Amino acid sequence: MEEETFSDINGGAVTLQCQFHSSLCSEFVVSSPKVSFWRVMGSTSAVWLGAYVLFFFTQNTAVLSTAIIVTLLGMMVFIHFVKVDHESLLVVGSLGIQVSYSYASGRETTSFIEMNKIKDIVINEAIYMHQIIYYLCVLLKDPSDPDAVSGVVPLFQSSKPRLNCLVKVYKSCQEILSKGS
Incomplete structure (x- = not known):
């Protein structure tokens, strides 16, 4: 398990843990600091x-x-x-992507996106509070038109890591997606 410290868009510290289960399965956990x-x-x-x-x-x-x-x-x-301690992204090349949020109270929420609904994973940019930020997102296929995008699912919404952290996750996700197809 690799662990690196990065910063979020506000300059606060976030930790990225990468666990590579196999060539087709990796988990990425971004952790924010606990409540002071x-x-x-x-x-x-x-x-x-x-x-x-x-x-x-x-x-x-x-x-x-x-x-x-x-x-x-x-x-x-x-x-x-509101306070999310950990956000995790589990990418399984042949099945799909699981996104989980762990809150400070211990509550967890999980959602799963099947691989046949995923068009791509990209780094997108947005204007946020008078600055340009980058975020990782999953593009969903439009069922009626396979070349179109029907929706966008942003990842790591609470921790908001900076671009250098997102690039590391993006490259690993793209490797898994290319092997899985």
Whole structure:
């Protein structure tokens, strides 16, 4: 298993783990840093301090209760639905591609794309927040016209690794796809 550290589009560190099971099967896992305890404490303290200031002027205890409940619910939603720790891409040349997301709460989601629905895997570019970013995506075949593309499935949406990381995954995927066809 190879492991390398790259950066994401914001300059943060992401880790790419490549595991080559065979010449027709490889797995790529991009991991983002865990949620920082101090960042969570700072955000929680800021919200609760603001609520206490409001309470001091209004003398309404509902302000404090609401701040506590909103903060706790917000953290639970963030950890369960937003914060992705690991994104994995499993490419099996004769079967297809499996994409998995592991959230900070432990929840996992997985989707599978059959090989006969895949037209190609490409690196695409997009404009994002006044900058051009690159992302890896799967082009899906149009059932009515085999030369057309019916859809695009972006990969590594949460970690957003930079181009040098994407190129490494892209080259390995292209090798597997060329051997599998």
